[in-house]
Amino acid sequence: MELEALQEINPEVEKLGARILVLTPELERYTRALHQRLNLAFDILTDLHQKTAEQFGLVFELPDYLRELYQSFGSTLDRFNDEPQYRLPMPARYVIDQQGIIRAADVNADYTIRTDPSETLSALRNIAVAK
Amino acid sequence: MAKLQDRLNEFKRNFESGGPPYKAPREAIETMHRATAELKASGAEGRAIKVGERAPSFTLFNQDHAEVNSAELLRQGPLVVSFFRGHW
Numbered sequence: 001m002e003l004e005a006l007q008e009i010n011p012e013v014e015k016l017g018a019r020i021l022v023l024t025p026e027l028e029r030y031t032r033a034l035h036q037r038l039n040l041a042f043d044i045l046t047d048l049h050q051k052t053a054e055q056f057g058l059v060f061e062l063p064d065y066l067r068e069l070y071q072s073f074g075s076t077l078d079r080f081n082d083e084p085q086y087r088l089p090m091p092a093r094y095v096i097d098q099q100g101i102i103r104a105a106d107v108n109a110d111y112t113i114r115t116d117p118s119e120t121l122s123a124l125r126n127i128a129v130a131k
Numbered sequence: 132m133a134k135l136q137d138r139l140n141e142f143k144r145n146f147e148s149g150g151p152p153y154k155a156p157r158e159a160i161e162t163m164h165r166a167t168a169e170l171k172a173s174g175a176e177g178r179a180i181k182v183g184e185r186a187p188s189f190t191l192f193n194q195d196h197a198e199v200n201s202a203e204l205l206r207q208g209p210l211v212v213s214f215f216r217g218h219w
Contacts, residue, residue: 001142002215005135017208021199024215028192035194044215045191045199055187057179058214066166069159080217089214090175096186096210100202103209107179109171111216112143116135120211127209 002091002114003038009117010041016124023047025081025089049082053089058107062086095123103127186212 006020013020020042024031031044053059062070062077067086070077077086091111095104104123106115133141146153147160180186190200204210 001135001138002213005138006211006213013211018211019204019208020211020213021201021204022213022215023189023191024217026217028194028196030217031194043193043199045189045193047189047191047214052187052189052191053214055180055189056214060170060173060175063166063169065162069162073159077217088216090170090179091216092179092214094186094210094212096201096205096212098205098209100185100188100205102180102182102184102186105180105182107176109173109176110167112139112167114135114139124209124211 002093003034003040005114005117006042007038007040009121012121013124016121016128018124018127021045023052023089025050025053025083025087027080027082030080047089050087050089056089056092056094058089058092059087060090062088093120095120095127097127 003022006022010020022042022044024044025047028046031046035044047053050059070086078084090107090109091114092105092107093115094102097103103126104120108114146155149155149157188202190198193199201210
């Protein structure tokens with residue numbers, strides 16, 4: 001749903017001279033399929049072994065009981081991400097200005113809560129105005 | 132189109148009432164709630180980088196195996212970077 005929502009704001013993001021990037025721990029064979037299926041206008045990057053998510057301070061390890069639950073659903077996270085640990089990034093959306101400074105940061109440990117993309121557009125507009 | 136959070140809420144309502152296609156058992160939902168609550172209580176959100184800090188730069192492969200460098204793209208304009216846990 002995050003990806004579809006970003007797709008909806010992408011034309012406006014581009015009008016503001018900005019660009020969307022999605023980072024996921026999943027390997028390229030999965031990102032390629034997802035990119036095609038959703039017909040995305042922006043890139044999905046494979047953050048192999050979550051090195052970049054680690055630098056952003058987003059990675060957490062799933063507790064054993066949750067890992068067991070996902071495995072009972074048939075989920076094989078280790079295969080998608082090429083790592084034995086069950087680790088994930090917290091969902092997060094950042095706006096970064098051209099100086100490399102973070103201008104908006106939406107991080108939520110609860111993956112069912114997301115900031116509306118309109119707020120991301122506002123952050124981009126503020127950068128454009130400040131220029 | 133409904134707002135993102137409205138769509139998420141609708142998904143969550145259906146999922147947590149055991150609706151199709153997942154038909155999640157009550158126990159599973161409680162386990163997931165517990166994990167989310169623990170993660171929240173651990174203060175993990177506060178350890179993520181914040182507004183005003185410098186974003187780490189990265190060079191990663193996209194879906195077509197082309198290299199994408201964040202510093203190069205920032206020369207052209209601001210970036211919206213979304214961390215997505217995956218399609219599973």
